[in-house]
Amino acid sequence: MSQHVYDVIGVGNAIVDVIASCDDAFLTEQNIEKGAMTLIDEARARELYAAMAPGKEVSGGSAANTLAGIASFGGRGAYIGKVSGDELGEIFRHDLNAAGVDYKTAPLVDGPLTARCLINVTPDAQRSMSTFLGASVFFSEEDIDADKIAAARITYLEGYLFDRDEAKEAFVKAAEIAKAANRLTSLTLSDSFCVDRHRAAFRQLVRNHVDILFANEAELVSLYEADSFDAALDAVKAETRIAAITRSEKGAVLIDRGDTLAIPAEPVSQIVDTTGAGDLFAAGMLTGLAKGLDLETAGRLGAIAAAEIISHIGARPNINLKDLAESKGIDLSG
Template sequence: MSQYDVLCIGNAIVDILAECDDAFLVEHGIIKGAMNLVDAERSALLYSHMGPAIEASGGCAGNTAAGVASFGGTAAFFGKVSNDKLGDIYRHDIRAQGVAFDTKPLAGNPPTATSMIFVTPDGERSMNTYLGACIELGPEDVEADKAAAAKVTYFEGYLWDPPRAKEAIRLTAQHAHAAGREVSMTLSDPFCVDRYRSEFLDLMRSKTVDIVFANESEVKSLYQTSSFETALDLIRKDCKLAAVTRSEKGSVVVSSSETAAVPAIEIERLVDTTGAGDLYAAGFLFGYTNGRSLTDCARLGSLAAGLCIQQIGPRPRQNLREEAQRAGLL
């Protein structure tokens, strides 16, 4: 028996979310729908112009870990916070959600990471992330016992931005594969793909990564094609398994021998897309590590993502296991 279903590795970020209109994004030079890396000064400036805001622990992989735990799975997390107030909040939140989080915090600067997230009326989120303590995540933070004990390790493509994090990822993958486990990643963002296309493809083709999560824009960016079908055919050849989300069109899961297309769930109102892909990955990986079919995995992912986008903030507010049981998926 594995101790963990999923080990997640990512940037430990406290999200600060506020609503705005499109004119605000233009006025402040914010790229809509993307994750924009900013420095401490830019982060403070944007915060000073924000309307009423909500603080919530976030970060892509942290959201996924919380989602796996909400489904009733066992999850662990590697991520770097500082020994400050926001770091205390982050540690409390993820542990309270049932995730094992034991990465040693920084003693001083830089501070815990923050992301200023602006949500427009169409539900789209535009993130402005100051990585702070995240840049200090390195190989010394890898817990070999957790890497070997998790059925699947999952990391975010955003980790290719902090310089030492990729060393930690490669070391974790070595421990995981040596123990017969699998490694997965999310492409995170089309702009992230543009920055690291060749490295991401190498991770897949070298079998460092077995499972890939992406949305339609990301997978088309990866292969520099405008054709979704072409991108699917190519990613099918490059990795063992890929799950690609398509917003209201649902998702498509492909392996060398199988294709599963699953619709999105019906929602009452789109509120905020922050964390939708993270929660899709949570549902999918919970199903996958518990032996469900690819179709069932995608349905669990669609359920979690659909619930997520009807609220402000990326972490599950409902008990996802109960919601899945109510929907007849468990």
């Protein structure tokens, strides 16, 4: 199956998101670091879930959100990630396939429960994530579908999955398969704390295997332990072909073979929940690149998708992103 079948295939943590509103006092009471992602164990997951306000449960995970966004843009996507054979695992599988993403990874047998991310959203739209990784981290080279990787124009790797050595080896395997098939490999750094844990390994992966890097400003500065954003930009220019660095209301900075391009943030009437903003920026940009659009247009698609996602609760689009893009003059029919 070496012919092109997919625009993008994602590899990531298969997680069910539980999203609830809270105030800053709740974060303090529960010892939750505001705006960060903190890993928790199963006991803490049960305790925090019981303390949270009534929430919305939706299939999530960073790369899975990105693939759902790509499908909403009309792109063809597939996903590789591990769930357990429990109720939440079946919900995750159904939701992703129903969104138009090909997901068939075999479930984990005789292991922990399906992963879940408990997301508390404060009135300033900051999301604070407490994540039980469960079955999602039991991911290895055996789960990499070589035929699907070779059939995708871009393979998208989620940094959150990078904690175990087996996952690191799986990332390299996926990148090598993509390269052999003359495809591209992309990586999202996911979180500054994730970068802090795996800086040297991330740097090696970026230098040797990554064609397209996604990060926010803090993650990029952390990756290169730079004194400033400009210094971090200079460092990444030397290590990867394309980089997309999001900067919240400042928009994004794109790097293409050393050249720099600024993409303004798309206007939004009200910021409700920033969950998934980076995931959906990646969805827009990857869609544009997979369809052969120029980098500026691809970046604009990212900004459009990010603006849509922060205007409501949840990390999956509420409207058809292809229709939204076309209403703004971007043709995605090719």
